[in-house]
Amino acid sequence: MTTAKRDTYTPETLLTVAVQVFIERGYDGTSMEHLSKAAGISKSSIYHHVAGKEELLRRAVSRALDELFGILDEEHAGVGSAAERLEYVVRRMVEVLMAELPYVTLLLRVRGNTATERWALERRREFDHRVAGLLKAAAAEGDVRADVEVRLATRLVFGMINSIVEWYRPDGPDGRGGAGEREVVDAVARLVFGGLRKAS
Amino acid sequence: MTTAKRDTYTPETLLTVAVQVFIERGYDGTSMEHLSKAAGISKSSIYHHVAGKEELLRRAVSRALDELFGILDEEHAGVGSAAERLEYVVRRMVEVLMAELPYVTLLLRVRGNTATERWALERRREFDHRVAGLLKAAAAEGDVRADVEVRLATRLVFGMINSIVEWYRPDGPDGRGGAGEREVVDAVARLVFGGLRKAS
Structure with a gap:
């Protein structure tokens, strides 16, 4: 289960986490659930920063x-x-x-x-x-x-x-x-x- | 569904198919089901040739x-x-x-x-x-x-x-x-x- 922490991410720091997950699991193998777990914030918090995982890939x-x-x-x-x-x-x-x-x-x-x-x-x-x-x-x-x-x-x-x-x-x-x-x-x-x- | 064909594979030709699947899906992402589909023979036919996917990787x-x-x-x-x-x-x-x-x-x-x-x-x-x-x-x-x-x-x-x-x-x-x-x-x-x- 995701232990939600307070969302103190900036688009920049969220990107750092996402890139690490993409590298470890492969972009195709990464779900928003994986990103949410790795960042320790809810999926809706992630959607607050970006439209989805493809936007994170594009930024990276x-x-x-x-x-x-x-x-x-x-x-x-x-x-x-x-x-x-x-x-x-x-x-x-x-x-x-x-x-x-x-x-x-x-x-x-x-x-x-x-x-x-x-x-x-x-x-x-x-x-x-x-x-x-x-x-x-x-x-x-x-x-x-x-x-x-x-x-x-x-x-x-x-x-x-x-x-x-x-x-x-x-x-x-x-x-x-x-x-x-x-x-x-x-x-x-x-x-x-x-x-x-x-x-x- | 797998359309089973007659198993005319040798260990060598089966290896050729398996290596292709491993490269496309990644070794971790390949199941015996994937190998069975790609080869067009049943899983039990594959087990007739090799002990499992790890043996295919080892041979390759x-x-x-x-x-x-x-x-x-x-x-x-x-x-x-x-x-x-x-x-x-x-x-x-x-x-x-x-x-x-x-x-x-x-x-x-x-x-x-x-x-x-x-x-x-x-x-x-x-x-x-x-x-x-x-x-x-x-x-x-x-x-x-x-x-x-x-x-x-x-x-x-x-x-x-x-x-x-x-x-x-x-x-x-x-x-x-x-x-x-x-x-x-x-x-x-x-x-x-x-x-x-x-x-x-």
């Missing part, structure tokens, strides 16, 4: 998407060679992923069963496309290898970056005790651009 | 794990410098992932709620550890950059490789029509060892 993935698209508008994403801009964007993507870990995790798990999920997938594709454009420009400028097709390279680089959500925990053994934020950002930038091989 | 992940560990026993995984052996193993990992796509996909999604899942996770960690050992040896031999910590590099490289299950489809637009097997293997090897930057 919007937060991740806004941060990611925001990178492309930052000053350093627009100055220098395409390769320099690409490196800046890659580093910032890793930073955003770690700073907004639950929101990006949720975004990456979206499957496309509802209108909000399909919209999120579409926006993700658009972001991927923008980054692929930078990669293409860097290849045209001769700074990026031409023997790996741009779309394939983009997928593999995104695969490496996105996989960080599987193991990075800011407060866990891989956070403070293991790899710190700066170390992860540098490692990704070094591997993505220089690979494992020692520069000779 | 064993197949993926056997193929992965098998790589480490192949001749080329044991000759040459550590960097050469590592490159061979990375290429073969990508090949195995594509050849055994559903089995590796399932292995990567295992979460650890049952004894079989925990065993699979343990074996995965063991495999990762073996590959990390090669990376460490290559670093000690001076062929791999020393400015990215071995465990972090291993995670990022596995992240890139494992992400292939998210988009590679042997018969889909990204298979025959898009990136072929050979192209993907070459792309991963080039990016993992040389990175995006054009060798100057």
